[in-house]
Amino acid sequence: MMHFSQLVSIDQLGIEERIARFNTRSIKKASKVQGLKLALSMIDLTTLEGKDTQGKVKQLCYKAQHIADDLNNLPTVAAICVYPNHVKTAKKSLMNSTIKVASVATAFPSGNSSLKIKLADTRMAVDHGADEVDMVISRGQFLEGNYRYVSDEISAIKEACGNARLKVILETGELSTLENVRKASEIAILAGADFIKTSTGKISPAATMPVTYVMLQTIRDYYDATGKMVGMKPAGGISTAKSALQYLVMLYETLGDAWMTNEWFRFGASSLANDIVMQLAKEEKGVYYSADYISKD
Amino acid sequence: MATTKQTTRTKTVSSEVKPGQKKTTKSTSSAAQKVSLTNNTWSYAAAPESTDHISIKEQYDLFINGKFVKPNSKKYFDTISPSTEKKISAIAEANEKDIDLAVKSAKAAYDNTWGKMPGKERAKYIYRIARLMQERAREFAVIESMDGGKPIRESRDIDIPLACNHFFYYAGWADKLEYAFPNRHPKPLGVAGQIIPWNFPLLMAAWKIAPALATGNTVVLKPAETTPLTALKLAEIIQESGLPDGVVNIVTGFGNAGAAIVNHPLVNKVAFTGSTPIGKYIQKAIAGTNKKATLELGGKAAHIIFDDAPIDQAVEGIVNGIFFNQGHVCCAGSRLFVQENIADLVIKKLKRRMETLIVGDPLDKNTDIGAINSKEQLEKIKYYLNLGQKEGAEMYQSNCALPSKGYFCKPTLFLHTSQSHRIVQEEIFGPVLAIQTFRTIEEVIEKANNIPYGLSAGVWTDKGSKIFNLTTKLRAGVVWANTYNKFDPTSPFGGYKESGFGREGGIHGLMGYVKI
Secondary structure: OOOOOOOOOOOHHHHHHHHHHHOOOOOOHHHHHHHHHHHHHOEEEEOOOOOOOHHHHHHHHHHHHOOOOOOOOOOOOOEEEEOHHHHHHHHHHOOOOOOEEEEEOOOOOOOOOOHHHHHHHHHHHHHOOOOEEEEEOOHHHHHHOOHHHHHHHHHHHHHHHOOOEEEEEOOHHHOOOHHHHHHHHHHHHHOOOOEEEOOOOOOOOOOOHHHHHHHHHHHHHHHHHHOOOOEEEOEOOOOOHHHHHHHHHHHHHHOOHHHOOOOOEOEEEOOHHHHHHHHHHHHHHOOOOOHHHOOOO | OOHHHHHHHHHHOOOOOOOOOOOOOOOOOOOOOOOOOOOOOOOOOOOEOOOOOOOOOOEEOEEEOOEEEOOOOOOEEEEEOOOOOOEEEEEEOOOHHHHHHHHHHHHHHHHHHHOOOOHHHHHHHHHHHHHHHHHOHHHHHHHHHHHHOOOHHHHHHHHHHHHHHHHHHHHHHOOOHHHHOOOOOOEEOOEEEEEOOOOOHHHHHHHHHHHHHHOOOEEEEEOOOOOOHHHHHHHHHHHHHOOOOOOEEEOOOOHHHHHHHHHOOOOOEEEEEOOHHHHHHHHHHHOOOOOEEEEEOOOOOEEEEOOOOOHHHHHHHHHHHHHHHHHOOOOOOOEEEEEHHHHHHHHHHHHHHHHOOOEOOOOEOOOOEOOOOOHHHHHHHHHHHHHHHHOOOEEEEOOOOOOOOOOOOOOEEEEOOOOOOHHHHOOOOOOEEEEEEEOOHHHHHHHHHOOOEEOEEEEEOOOHHHHHHHHHHOOOOEEEEOOOOOOOOOOOEOOEEOOEEOOEOOOHHHHOOEEO
């Protein structure tokens, strides 16, 4: 029975109540260390500024590999996320590591361009070696009700990605309702997304727990209907270790163990890594050390 | 009856295929760096609430006329923790003589001080009690969970704050009774005898005491024998608050003490929350007397899920409706009606959600379902679990591990039930949900009302007009729409039919304590 993709109604208050419940989970001791290390390994360390330069990208790549060399057994982040024109630099800088390079594409962040240009943008990123492509959906078309356009566009980009994994950014901050988030998630998944992602980070609000929860539920319903897994990436606005743990609790209780890996879950964030390192250092050394011990690249 | 066949079926019910175990599809590229989260499960480390800050005496006496006094019976009984089966304290057992003493001091306090005191003065005491409770909220929460078995998350976030809020709310009414009943000149009744259950010990005490004091009555309160501790702690606070002696008397004991309160000639009002059989006994006992009564009795609420409901949130509502407080809730949503076209989906989601419920130590902050209140209650629940299977319903329990000590019960569903099943008709008072399907709105209204109880109901639909249609037709005191088990001091609560009469909470809650 295919229950996926029937019109789903969503109760905002009910969602918020469930989130509040996730947030009462008390994550301490071994679970905390385990959770924080996992969260760190799930980070897509991001720089998406107009002022990005080769130098900046190189520094970030170095940081990704050596986030706190004085601490034991720290995982590295999952990926570096940059604009397409910096993929080459990032790829070269990360040559000797397992860290992936993700590139935004498709006229990021607005997505207001032709399919032709979006495809060219994507191909450039992939040709330069991007392992992952973070595309944006056409929110204008979505809000006009042209769902087929949105879907076809995603499928076309997916094809252009080749072996690179495709993350589809819904920009939930512009979709206004949770029902729209659900609908856009379904479109993205059915059109071939490997990951669905909340936000560009350029619009406020970016990732929120209610929005992420609705997306996780969509992924779960799709899995139920087809047996296929889809990944999730909340991006923007998650800057504290505590909040990362709350997201992990939500992930764990909604999708379960199988998704508790950076293969299926990512945090798009720039400052989160530092706070996690700070907390892990506290767990290892027993005291907090100064924020100045952690690099701010 | 195909009993054996049914039992086998029960055993073969297993959990769903877990994602990532069998049907996992391959990703197009491998992960950057796999961090194994141990071998499989991320379990939450124990996060127990500390018990260091609480003080429980080895022995508690009766709180009569502002003092703790030894019982005439000279007898004490143990109160134990249902999660460890260990004794916590010894509690005085009141007999008829003790009750007589308590009622007489309440009567004297009513005649001499409290009944004559202006409302604005009474309000000050009630506010003070509320604030003292609030200051010691954590202590109350821990003791409530130790003595009654409910998870600390609930006692901390629901029971204790709500109890405080009831005192705050009714303190506000004390000097405004003329506005609650304009031109009716409300007068207090006198001595209120109050008997409360073990499922929300402190909260029920607050529900009873706060409106009685606000309206100028004095009180003799008997907490349940399995959960007397928070009421006795409340007695300490009442002492501290300087409330005139005898205004509130708290007497612990068994059924005979309760009967002595009900039958005492100086008692003007009986307020009871508990089982329907005892409620019937009380009504017989006070027949022909001048005593007023409010009875809040059993329930077997219809919880109705329509196919246009927000399903994931409805599943949360179902969980909250039946597993809140281990299902020891008179208004628990224990009869689930799911529209047939979505039944499979709802049950699948419900089963999965049940797997994430953590059953165990009530003092652990991550516990969702704590201990069953007493051995006796656990036996009763087990009786119904057997009965349900004998009746041919399909039983499903979550795969959680239960602690080896203490009284625990797995969250349980009975599928394929009908109105004729006894597990559908009778109140189980445990984490046991009987699920039926329905087809049309007329059918579900008829079935929802086809029960001697009428305390509460729940409706889940995205359609506002459907909600109003149902709320007018369901014979239940409380109907929740797109939510369940929500309580507030400003909102009246009470039943239809054999679920009792009278309302507690809100402006309606004053009515049971005044002559107008």
